[in-house]
Amino acid sequence: MPNAVVSECVDAGVDFWTAVEAVRRLGDRLRRCASPEEVRDDVFSALCELDREAAERYRRYHSMHVRTSKNTIEGFSREKIVASLVAETSMPREVAENIAREAEMELRRLRLEFVSAPLIREVVNVKLLEHGFEEARARYTRLGAPVHDVGRVLERGSSACEVYRALAGKVLREYSLLSVLPLGLADAHMKGDIHIHALQDFPLRAWRGAGEPGGEAETPAEGVLELMRLVREAEERYSSRFFIEGVCAFLAPTGDAERAAELLVEHLEMCHHPLSVGISPGEGEELAAAIAGVLAERGSFRHRVFFSLEGSEEYLRVVHEAASACRGVRLMRGGRFWDAPGGMLQCVSLNLVRAAREARGDEGEFMRRVEELFELAGEVFELKEERVRWEGRRVYGVGIPCMQEAMSILAPEEAPKLAKRVMGVLRGLCRRSSSREREVVLTLQGVEGAGERFREMEGVSVPLDVELESVVHPFCRGAIASIPLADARPSPEALKELSGRVLRNTKLRAWWYTW
Amino acid sequence: MVRRAGISVCELPGEPCMVIDLHACPFSCLSCRRMREAQPVGKPKVLVSAASIWGCEPLLNPECLPALRELRGMGMRVKLHTSGYAPAPLEEVLAGKLVDVVEVHVRAPLDSRYGEMTGREDALERLFESMWVLASAGTPAFLRIWLLPPLFVERQALEVVHAFESAGVRVEGVGMGC
Numbered sequence: 001m002p003n004a005v006v007s008e009c010v011d012a013g014v015d016f017w018t019a020v021e022a023v024r025r026l027g028d029r030l031r032r033c034a035s036p037e038e039v040r041d042d043v044f045s046a047l048c049e050l051d052r053e054a055a056e057r058y059r060r061y062h063s064m065h066v067r068t069s070k071n072t073i074e075g076f077s078r079e080k081i082v083a084s085l086v087a088e089t090s091m092p093r094e095v096a097e098n099i100a101r102e103a104e105m106e107l108r109r110l111r112l113e114f115v116s117a118p119l120i121r122e123v124v125n126v127k128l129l130e131h132g133f134e135e136a137r138a139r140y141t142r143l144g145a146p147v148h149d150v151g152r153v154l155e156r157g158s159s160a161c162e163v164y165r166a167l168a169g170k171v172l173r174e175y176s177l178l179s180v181l182p183l184g185l186a187d188a189h190m191k192g193d194i195h196i197h198a199l200q201d202f203p204l205r206a207w208r209g210a211g212e213p214g215g216e217a218e219t220p221a222e223g224v225l226e227l228m229r230l231v232r233e234a235e236e237r238y239s240s241r242f243f244i245e246g247v248c249a250f251l252a253p254t255g256d257a258e259r260a261a262e263l264l265v266e267h268l269e270m271c272h273h274p275l276s277v278g279i280s281p282g283e284g285e286e287l288a289a290a291i292a293g294v295l296a297e298r299g300s301f302r303h304r305v306f307f308s309l310e311g312s313e314e315y316l317r318v319v320h321e322a323a324s325a326c327r328g329v330r331l332m333r334g335g336r337f338w339d340a341p342g343g344m345l346q347c348v349s350l351n352l353v354r355a356a357r358e359a360r361g362d363e364g365e366f367m368r369r370v371e372e373l374f375e376l377a378g379e380v381f382e383l384k385e386e387r388v389r390w391e392g393r394r395v396y397g398v399g400i401p402c403m404q405e406a407m408s409i410l411a412p413e414e415a416p417k418l419a420k421r422v423m424g425v426l427r428g429l430c431r432r433s434s435s436r437e438r439e440v441v442l443t444l445q446g447v448e449g450a451g452e453r454f455r456e457m458e459g460v461s462v463p464l465d466v467e468l469e470s471v472v473h474p475f476c477r478g479a480i481a482s483i484p485l486a487d488a489r490p491s492p493e494a495l496k497e498l499s500g501r502v503l504r505n506t507k508l509r510a511w512w513y514t515w
Numbered sequence: 516m517v518r519r520a521g522i523s524v525c526e527l528p529g530e531p532c533m534v535i536d537l538h539a540c541p542f543s544c545l546s547c548r549r550m551r552e553a554q555p556v557g558k559p560k561v562l563v564s565a566a567s568i569w570g571c572e573p574l575l576n577p578e579c580l581p582a583l584r585e586l587r588g589m590g591m592r593v594k595l596h597t598s599g600y601a602p603a604p605l606e607e608v609l610a611g612k613l614v615d616v617v618e619v620h621v622r623a624p625l626d627s628r629y630g631e632m633t634g635r636e637d638a639l640e641r642l643f644e645s646m647w648v649l650a651s652a653g654t655p656a657f658l659r660i661w662l663l664p665p666l667f668v669e670r671q672a673l674e675v676v677h678a679f680e681s682a683g684v685r686v687e688g689v690g691m692g693c
Contacts, residue, residue, distance in 0.1 A: 466561045483562075486521035486534040494524030498531040501562045 002030060005043055012061030014047065014054040022046035036075070064108065069117045076115065078104045081124060089128075089136035099127045118142055143174045161272060169200035176202040180387065185379055192457045194376050195349040195399070195450035201239030202346075203387045207397070208446055209238035209343030212246035216253040220260035223251045224267050235273045238343060241304075241446055245278040245336055247291075252284025261290035268303055275303040280335045281311030289315045292322040292329075301328035306337045306510060309503060320492040320499065323513060330480065331499055332510035337478070346384040347443060348377035349399030349450035352406035352422075353458040359410065363418065366410055367425050374398065374429045381433075381440070397443040398430065401451025403472050408462045416468050423475040445478030470507035480510040487515055523567055527594055527616070532565035535586075537579050540571035541600055542622070543634035565592035571620075574601035574608065583613040594618060596659075600635070602644035609652035616687075617649060618657040624671040625678055632666065643682075650683035657688045 002023045009019035023030070025046050033039045040062050047055035064076040078100045085096035103124045107115055121142050128137040145153075145167060157163035176199045177186045189196045198207050213230055217223025227244065234242035251260040268275060281288040288311065295301055296318065307319045309331055323329040350373040359366035381396045403422070407415035426442055433440040455461045464481065473479040483502070487494075495513060502508055521534045566586045573579045574597055586593050595614040597605060599621070608614055621642070623632035629639035649656050658679060660672040672691055679686050 470561075484521055486523040487525040490524045494529070494531065497529060498522065498524050498562060501531060505561045 005030065005039065008061075009043065009047070009054075009058060013057040015051070018047070018051050018054050022050055025049075060111070061108070063113055065114050066120065067114055067116045073114070076104075076107075081120065085124070085136075085140065089133070089139050091133065091136055095131075099124060099131065099133075102127045102130075118144075138178050141178070143171045143178070145170050159272075172200040172202075172204070176200065181380075181383065185376060185383070188376050192454060193351050193354060194373055194380075195351070195447075195453060196380055197347040197349065197399070197447070197450065198239040202384065204239070205236070206238050206343060206345045206388060206390065207347050208240040208242065209234050210243035210245060211343075212244065213250040215250070217251050217260075218254065220251065220254045220256050220263050223254055223260060224263040226250075227264065228267055228271075231268075231271050231273065231275065235271075238273075241274040241276055243276045243278065243337070243343070246280075246283065247277055248280055248284035248287045252287045257284070257287040257290040260287055261294045264291065265294045265298065265301065269301060271303070276330075276337075277303065277305045278308075278332075278337050279305055280308045281315050282308070282335050285311055285315050289318045292318040295322040295326045295329060296324075299325045301326055304328050304330050306330045306332045308332055308335050308337075309499060310335060316496055316499075317492065320496040323495050323499075324490055324492040330510055330512045331502075333503060333508070337510055344395045344397045344441075344443070345388065345390055346381055347397035347399050347447065348380050349401055349447045349454075350374065350377065351402070351454045351458070352400060353402045353409065353454050353460055356406035356409040357458065361410060363410065363421075366406075367422070370422070370425065371429065374426075374433075378433055378440075381438075385438075393436075394438045396433075396438065396440045397445075397447075397477070398426070398440060399447030399450055400426065400442055400444065400472070400476070401447045402454050402458075404462050404465050404468055405455065405458070405460045407468060409460070415465065416471050419468050419471045423472060427475055441477040442475055443478045444472065444476045445480055466502075466506050466508070473509045474507055476509075479508075480512070481508050482514050483511050485513050485515040490515060522563060526567040527565050527592065530565045530592065531563045532567050532592070532594065533563045534567050534569055535582060536569045537573040537576040537582060538570035539573060539576035539579075540598075541575060541635055542571065542598060542638065564590070565594070567594040567596070568614075569596050571596075572598045572600050574604040580604070580608070580613075583608060584611075587613055596620060597645065598622070598633075598638075599642035599645035600638060602641055602648050605645050606648045606652075609648060609654050614654065616655050616657060618659055619645070619649070619679075620659045620661065621672075621675050622661045622663075622667075624667055625675055628666065632663070646679060646682045646684055649679075649685075653685060655685045655687045657690070658686055660689065660691045662691055 005023050006016070006019045009022065010016055022043060026042055029042055030039060033042060044055055044059055047058050062075070065073050066076050067073055081100035081103060082093065082096045085091055085099060086093055103120065106123050106127070107120065121140065125137050125141055128140060150167065153163055153166045157166060177189070180203050181189070181196070185196070188194050189199070196202065201207070211230055211234065213223075213226050217226060227247070227250070230244065231242065247264070251264065254260050268277065279288045279291055288307065291305065292307060292315075295305060305328055307322070307329065309316060309319070311319070319329070319331070323331060350370065352370065355366055355369035355373060359369055377398050385394065403419060404415070407419050411418045423442075430440045430442060464484065469481045473481070490513065502511060522531055523534045524531045526532050526534065568579065568582065570576060573595065583593060583595070593614045594616040595608065596618045597620070599619050605617075623629040625639060625642070629642070630636040656679070658676060660675055662668060662672060669691070676686060676689055
């Protein structure tokens, strides 16, 4: 112990011989001290008798305390830094001791009475970078959010759940980028070459799902409860939107369409997890129309409802009343929208605009770049496979938002023709990457956010080209387009007329009107 | 040619139409709120067979006539919005049968206040000229009256409708807004 005390004194800036003399004077008293605090008090008293200035230096040195991440206040300890460096970065102890010593010097220079655990980490990280330990820094760094950002989330969050989700999502996204993805893929995402969807859930769960209730419900209440059970399961399994199909086939046999529609909409409205509900009149037109009626009356709905337009005139009228009144309504061709049972494990969107820009009008070069991006997406899928357990065939989505922007850069005059060739190549790439256990598909569903990001990054946005979208949609699993209207309040009849034209003159699989 | 376009399902009843904004405005109307910009749509002809030309006084825009000819060439029905400040171009357009319906925007009572409220002394005189042009061409017209209480109220709006009808304009509808 005497040696350790002398060493502490010297570290604090006390002259060696003064320290030795102080320890000598204390003699056996040191051994009788019950705690480090008692030792320090005694040493301080001994130093006061010898050299007042040295004693003051010693006191200041030991007055630095740490506010720990466990919400406790403890005395500063270099050894704790060394231990955490060795445990978290696996660096040799000697190197860790050196880094910790330098960090401590830096902290002591600040002459602070209290330092926080995050501040210590920041200083240690700076030292790691100064010594060229970049990887160690990535492992040692702290994840979280600036105080200002947390304040904003608190201000904007509409519920406690939303605040928790936003803050947890932020930490998990950073974790995925720092610790799960290799540097190359993380960089490709951050630079915007690709967009890896739902990064916060990358190591946790699948991207988006689809499912349907089995059998037939006996009463509306029982049926809706069963649907809610399905939704609760989906919340655990999927990070993004969950698509419920076969709702009408399940609830229509209850025979009380009005009650079933009301209960369904009311209960789904209470779910926070984003949902899409597929409504097919072929499975129960009375119920489908009743659901549309409830939505038209409500005027708002937090989820999306996809109405198939294969129904009677009366059904179409009510559906368009809902489309005119409620922003959550989507319209679709055919009986069903989502044809990937179980959903998609992961989706990666490709920045086709950048590829087009870099290709400088050369179609071959564009295809080569698209292939490179596709390979990056494939690497992401491999990683996801290692992280998330999945039973059955694994489906992966390659998002292709901004196809119009890319074509407008590459060949504005013959965009639809070129788009067809590009889609052919992309489909070929999907087939090559698919196997018996794994399927890679193109998608436009749920990639709107990535599209916005790419458009903003590339500074390009072109008007909706229905002709080109008609080329792209048939190649995709899950494709939807937004048709912007210039009217403030379009009438249901007028929307119905427009939908008729969309069905007759285009190949859009699904769409919604914006105004 | 087309600067901003979108699809409107309300401009021509029962017929979705392409909205083309050819903004040109000589006025500084007290009631003016610039028409909200339509979201662009690239090749809307797949979905529409009609067009509506907006822009306060699109007839003063040099792109207007060529645009109308192009739209007619595409076989589209055309609706033209006008403030009535460009009677000569209106006459040319109507004589060439380039539009099917005209929507006239009236932004003040038809008296001495018209010039003050639009910021153009000759505005009323020109509106009357446009009225005669419309009447003699027999083209159906729709009146869009922009009230500005208490300077321009509903009673005066009815006088506007009466004036147009008295001049022989085929008024097929009236819309009022503030």
